[in-house]
Amino acid sequence: MAVTDLTATSAPRSGAPGVLRRTFRAPRARVGVAVLALVVLAAVLGPVLSRWDPFTSDVTAFGRPPTALHWFGTDSSGRDLYVRTLVGLRTSLAVGLVAGPLSTLIAAVVGAVGGYLGGRVDRVVVWGIDLALVLPSFYLLVLLAPTAGRAGWFAVALAIALLGWMVMARLVRAQARSLRRRDFVTAARFLGVPTGAVLRRHVLPHLASLLVVDATLGVAATVLTEATLGWVGLGLGPPAVSLGTLLAAGSASAVTRPWLFWFPAGLLVVTVLATSLVGDALRDALDPTTGTAGE
Amino acid sequence: MSESLLAVEGLGVTFLAPRGTRLRPRAGGRSAAAGGVPAVRDVSFTVGADEVVALVGESGAGKTTTALAVLGLLPSSARVRGSVRLEGTSLLDLSDRAFSALRGARIAMVFQDPRSALPPVHRVGALLVEALQLHDRRLSRAAALARAAQLCTLVGLPGRTLDAYPHQLSGGQRQRVLVAVAVANRPRLIVADEPTSSLDVTVQAQVLEVLHRAREAAGASLLLITHDPGVVAGHADRVVVLRDGQVVEQGDVTTLFDAPRQDYTARLLRAEAFAATRSEVEPTGPAAVELVDVHRTFRSRSRWTARAADEAVAAMDGVSLVVPRGATLALVGESGSGKTTTALAIASLEPPEAGTVRVVGTDVSTVPQLGRAERLALRRRVQLVFQDAGGSLDPRMTVRQALAEGLRASAATGADVAGVLRLVGLPAALADRYPHELSGGQLQRVALARALASRPEVLVLDEPVSALDAPVRAELLALVDRLRDELRLTCVLVAHDLGVVRAHAELVAVMYRGRVVEQGPAHVVLDDPRHPYTRALLAAVPVADPRVRPAPVPLLDDDAPPTAGCRFRHRCALRAALPGDLAQQCTQVDPVSRRTEGRDVACHHADVPVQRHP
Numbered sequence: 028m029a030v031t032d033l034t035a036t037s038a039p040r041s042g043a044p045g046v047l048r049r050t051f052r053a054p055r056a057r058v059g060v061a062v063l064a065l066v067v068l069a070a071v072l073g074p075v076l077s078r079w080d081p082f083t084s085d086v087t088a089f090g091r092p093p094t095a096l097h098w099f100g101t102d103s104s105g106r107d108l109y110v111r112t113l114v115g116l117r118t119s120l121a122v123g124l125v126a127g128p129l130s131t132l133i134a135a136v137v138g139a140v141g142g143y144l145g146g147r148v149d150r151v152v153v154w155g156i157d158l159a160l161v162l163p164s165f166y167l168l169v170l171l172a173p174t175a176g177r178a179g180w181f182a183v184a185l186a187i188a189l190l191g192w193m194v195m196a197r198l199v200r201a202q203a204r205s206l207r208r209r210d211f212v213t214a215a216r217f218l219g220v221p222t223g224a225v226l227r228r229h230v231l232p233h234l235a236s237l238l239v240v241d242a243t244l245g246v247a248a249t250v251l252t253e254a255t256l257g258w259v260g261l262g263l264g265p266p267a268v269s270l271g272t273l274l275a276a277g278s279a280s281a282v283t284r285p286w287l288f289w290f291p292a293g294l295l296v297v298t299v300l301a302t303s304l305v306g307d308a309l310r311d312a313l314d315p316t317t318g319t320a321g322e
Numbered sequence: 323m324s325e326s327l328l329a330v331e332g333l334g335v336t337f338l339a340p341r342g343t344r345l346r347p348r349a350g351g352r353s354a355a356a357g358g359v360p361a362v363r364d365v366s367f368t369v370g371a372d373e374v375v376a377l378v379g380e381s382g383a384g385k386t387t388t389a390l391a392v393l394g395l396l397p398s399s400a401r402v403r404g405s406v407r408l409e410g411t412s413l414l415d416l417s418d419r420a421f422s423a424l425r426g427a428r429i430a431m432v433f434q435d436p437r438s439a440l441p442p443v444h445r446v447g448a449l450l451v452e453a454l455q456l457h458d459r460r461l462s463r464a465a466a467l468a469r470a471a472q473l474c475t476l477v478g479l480p481g482r483t484l485d486a487y488p489h490q491l492s493g494g495q496r497q498r499v500l501v502a503v504a505v506a507n508r509p510r511l512i513v514a515d516e517p518t519s520s521l522d523v524t525v526q527a528q529v530l531e532v533l534h535r536a537r538e539a540a541g542a543s544l545l546l547i548t549h550d551p552g553v554v555a556g557h558a559d560r561v562v563v564l565r566d567g568q569v570v571e572q573g574d575v576t577t578l579f580d581a582p583r584q585d586y587t588a589r590l591l592r593a594e595a596f597a598a599t600r601s602e603v604e605p606t607g608p609a610a611v612e613l614v615d616v617h618r619t620f621r622s623r624s625r626w627t628a629r630a631a632d633e634a635v636a637a638m639d640g641v642s643l644v645v646p647r648g649a650t651l652a653l654v655g656e657s658g659s660g661k662t663t664t665a666l667a668i669a670s671l672e673p674p675e676a677g678t679v680r681v682v683g684t685d686v687s688t689v690p691q692l693g694r695a696e697r698l699a700l701r702r703r704v705q706l707v708f709q710d711a712g713g714s715l716d717p718r719m720t721v722r723q724a725l726a727e728g729l730r731a732s733a734a735t736g737a738d739v740a741g742v743l744r745l746v747g748l749p750a751a752l753a754d755r756y757p758h759e760l761s762g763g764q765l766q767r768v769a770l771a772r773a774l775a776s777r778p779e780v781l782v783l784d785e786p787v788s789a790l791d792a793p794v795r796a797e798l799l800a801l802v803d804r805l806r807d808e809l810r811l812t813c814v815l816v817a818h819d820l821g822v823v824r825a826h827a828e829l830v831a832v833m834y835r836g837r838v839v840e841q842g843p844a845h846v847v848l849d850d851p852r853h854p855y856t857r858a859l860l861a862a863v864p865v866a867d868p869r870v871r872p873a874p875v876p877l878l879d880d881d882a883p884p885t886a887g888c889r890f891r892h893r894c895a896l897r898a899a900l901p902g903d904l905a906q907q908c909t910q911v912d913p914v915s916r917r918t919e920g921r922d923v924a925c926h927h928a929d930v931p932v933q934r935h936p
Contacts, residue, residue, distance in 0.1 A: 214708060215727065218776070219701035233718070
């Protein structure tokens with residue numbers, strides 16, 4: 028009794044400030060955020076600092092290694108790799124930042140509505156999730172990607188989001204189902220709080236931790252997926268660049284002109300790692316069961 | 323007193339706060355000292371050979387922490403001072419491995435919650451055999467099984483229990499298994515932490531009887547943690563009273579009951595006032611709540627077999643009730659009798675499976691056809707207070723937000739958060755606290771305030787005080803009584819404490835397996851019970867007087883309940899005493915409720931006089 032009292036006082040897992048404080052107590056979260064801030068800053072401001080633009084060739088320098096003039100070197104057409112990499116990073120980040128949260132949003136809405144309402148609605152939701160799950164999503168993506176790639180980065184992000192929300196939706200649905208049986212949700216219903224407000228006020232806030240983590244980790248996963256698509260030649264079509272298309276172009280000459288591969292690859296790894304670090308730290312801060320939360 | 327078996331001296335336990343966690347001062351006022359929170363401070367007591375010592379105190383007093391210290395089961399965040407000696411061995415110096423050899427062999431434990439204390443994947447027999455072989459390597463499997471069978475007999479379980487899995491047993495049976503495990507190796511000391519508080523009163527008497535027998539058979543001493551004065555009076559030789567981690571008083575059980583030195587002890591051990599009956603007059607008037615032949619069935623449908631009907635449990639099997647306006651009806655019965663389902667049938671405003679539910683004059687089956695505004699207006703008039711107040715409040719919402727939700731949802735005007743808090747006797751300063759920062763009594767008051775925010779006419783209370791300590795319980799019930807009169811509420815009170823029923827309700831309905839077996843004015847039913855089940859319930863209530871030792875209880879086997887004839891007959895003491903032809907009637911005919919001596923009873927033989935104990 029006294030023991031349970033103590034754990035109750037030591038776990039005020041309610042306010043957002045507490046979560047942020049716990050998150051940033053973990054060193055890897057600080058590293059992650061710092062690196063991510065640098066990466067975003069580089070993507071936004073980096074291209075401005077250079078006098079080159081990503082599409083024009085420097086006819087005096089074809090396939091040169093890094094120099095004072097071309098910081099990351101140039102490709103075989105003489106285009107500046109520094110500018111191209113950072114512009115590509117912009118696209119990759121944009122795809123990630125749109126698709127990650129978007130798939131989480133779809134999962135949250137579908138899962139919460141199905142799980143909370145139950146009955147017929149739930150059956151339709153589960154049926155829909157299961158149907159979407161049995162679709163071979165990567166192959167579908169491969170089929171969709173060329174069309175989406177021509178349409179621009181937003182279409183690619185949309186395609187990735189639409190094919191990646193199902194597993195999370197199942198999790199959200201299960202959580203919403205168990206929340207529906209909790210006394211405080213029943214209490215709200217018996218008070219006459221409308222269904223929409225119950226979902227917004229009592230159900231979704233309790234899933235917030237799950238959703239925030241999923242959205243963050245989703246950013247990293249999407250950046251990777253986009254890069255994979257680009258690497259197999261199915262991502263954004265030229266002239267648009269992303270880390271994926273740069274990798275695809277650079278991998279062919281990874282041995283002869285290593286800078287063409289290693290600069291985009293390195294930036295990709297750094298971005299994904301930093302985002303994952305932040306996501307992991309958030310999850311640990313929000314989830315008392317991972318064990319590292321209070322330590 | 324004989325030489326002490328267990329000697330606890332100057333025991334102190336401090337829980338270190340996890341690094342970086344800010345400990346807030348508890349609502350009760352226990353402030354977090356630097357370097358951790360002391361849960362137990364300087365506790366000393368002894369347990370003699372063959373002695374039963376009760377450890378009592380309000381929640382948070384350090385009872386469980388003390389017990390865990392004796393058992394060496396404190397979490398790693400605990401820092402322990404002082405000494406604990408068992409037959410001269412200092413327990414606190416033992417390594418974990420050495421302590422493990424001792425636990426189960428010389429010290430045994432009976433846990434509070436039998437549901438979670440048994441591993442679900444092992445048969446009971448395997449569990450007992452493991453307990454025996456762990457401490458006696460040379461014991462053969464056959465010999466261990468034979469001993470396990472003996473243990474089953476000792477705790478009054480049939481031999482086939484050995485082949486059963488925990489989920490196939492009832493709560494009482496599981497607790498008996500735990501008692502059997504505890505005494506398996508003839509320990510010197512048994513520590514029982516609230517062994518019966520999660521059980522029904524009828525089952526509780528049996529488990530206490532079993533614990534008593536098994537303890538005597540093993541020749542062990544017992545350290546009994548409890549909050550029930552009746553249990554203390556009936557079973558303990560000596561009592562140690564804890565408050566805020568300190569011993570405030572200890573002594574002989576009779577002395578403590580007769581002349582407690584501390585007011586705190588007196589409040590803890592004082593039983594619910596049995597004499598004061600709320601009303602001797604049967605209330606009449608238009609019905610605020612009316613149930614006619616209501617049914618509710620729960621089906622646990624398996625995904626693999628379509629045999630849903632086999633698994634159907636009738637939680638309400640033709641329940642009819644009438645609560646006149648302004649009256650309080652108490653629903654009593656053991657768990658699984660359908661009390662809570664009945665309460666929810668009234669409060670949920672959902673159409674019943676079969677039968678009619680009429681609340682404040684509206685037939686509930688018409689609710690789906692009502693407009694949004696009308697439905698909300700009806701909702702506002704019927705409110706529910708949950709058993710677990712903490713669970714019924716959103717942990718992410720402050721008291722203010724929770725109450726505002728109650729006020730807004732009901733569109734009540736003229737009431738504000740501070741006003742509603744004042745109504746339930748809470749300071750307005752509490753409004754910005756979160757639920758985890760409140761004590762149990764405060765939480766239940768907030769829950770009550772939220773229910774009252776919409777100015778309801780009917781208030782359904784589902785065991786509102788069962789989680790509270792005795793003094794807080796009395797305060798809260800007095801508050802409910804006062805509010806009921808001030809606001810002219812009609813109440814439906816689910817309770818298992820018959821003392822509470824007598825003092826706070828005019829009407830009582832006794833439920834057994836989904837049916838109302840006896841119903842009428844509280845004083846009529848409780849003073850002269852006519853249904854054998856009501857009699858059993860009343861007889862099982864422990865008496866808070868150490869001079870009245872409980873009479874031996876027959877150990878009844880409560881599985882395989884009948885599905886035809888009288889549902890209660892396999893547990894019926896009356897039927898056992900009837901001549902053959904009358905008993906035959908119980909087997910063949912399902913009794914219908916009929917008017918007898920001012921109340922409705924569903925028993926064929928309600929008129930048969932019984933010999934009452936003086």
